[in-house]
Amino acid sequence: MFLESFRHLIEIEALKKQNQQNLMQISSENKRISDLDERRAKTRTQIENLILEEKNLNLSDTQQQIDVLQVRFKKLNSQLALAVTEKEQIAFENQIKLVKNEMDHLEALYFNNLEKSESIQKDISNNNEFLEGSLESLEIIKTEVANNISAEQKIIEDRNLRIQSLTERLQPSLKNLYLETEKKFKPKRPVSYLIDKKCSECHMLADTMLKNSLEEGRSIEFCPSCGRLLIPETAKIY
Numbered sequence: 001m002f003l004e005s006f007r008h009l010i011e012i013e014a015l016k017k018q019n020q021q022n023l024m025q026i027s028s029e030n031k032r033i034s035d036l037d038e039r040r041a042k043t044r045t046q047i048e049n050l051i052l053e054e055k056n057l058n059l060s061d062t063q064q065q066i067d068v069l070q071v072r073f074k075k076l077n078s079q080l081a082l083a084v085t086e087k088e089q090i091a092f093e094n095q096i097k098l099v100k101n102e103m104d105h106l107e108a109l110y111f112n113n114l115e116k117s118e119s120i121q122k123d124i125s126n127n128n129e130f131l132e133g134s135l136e137s138l139e140i141i142k143t144e145v146a147n148n149i150s151a152e153q154k155i156i157e158d159r160n161l162r163i164q165s166l167t168e169r170l171q172p173s174l175k176n177l178y179l180e181t182e183k184k185f186k187p188k189r190p191v192s193y194l195i196d197k198k199c200s201e202c203h204m205l206a207d208t209m210l211k212n213s214l215e216e217g218r219s220i221e222f223c224p225s226c227g228r229l230l231i232p233e234t235a236k237i238y
């Protein structure tokens with residue numbers, strides 16, 4: 001009396017398995033958006049870091065220091081021109097040498113950092129370009145994803161209608177046991193097939209009496225080992 005119901009159960013389980021594929025497709029569609037969002041967030045952080053890095057080069061500070069030294073350098077030179085004694089002259093010359101050294105050092109630093117700054121600006125501008133371009137792609141992808149997901153959802157909904165109608169056609173006691181077992185095993189499969197006296201999930205060996213009774217549709221059986229609802233493999237061909 002259960003054979004017809006077993007056949008429906010086989011179809012129900014197959015349909016639910018197909019639903020899993022569509023659900024996986026939906027999550028991979030969503031991942032397309034989250035992946036790009038993640039890349040964009042990383043790029044924004046990178047831009048912030050680059051801006052900070054550029055700021056820390058202190059280019060304008062160095063420029064100011066050079067300006068101050070230049071003023072001092074000029075002043076020392078005019079003082080040197082007015083120096084009376086040789087001692088004074090030597091003192092000015094030494095100071096001029098020191099200032100000149102410092103100026104050379106700062107100028108070298110300035111141009112070195114200027115190069116770095118230019119390269120950082122280029123990186124920032126590339127990153128900004130990516131942000132702008134990817135914003136457009138993001139909108140396109142979002143539309144695509146929404147369409148694809150709604151197509152997948154439609155397939156699932158249709159399939160669920162079929163599942164529902166098949167479930168309604170199950171023999172009531174089998175239906176209740178199936179739904180209870182499904183809850184208990186979620187997300188794992190609540191059913192297993194008895195193939196050559198063996199449970200297809202845990203490979204427990206059933207006795208002949210259970211096998212015969214199940215295959216003839218006379219009883220509802222659970223695998224004594226894993227507790228799954230057993231479906232006779234022979235129901236597939238009825």
Ligand SMILES: [Zn+2]
Binds near residue numbers: 199202223225228
């Ligand atoms: Zn089992």
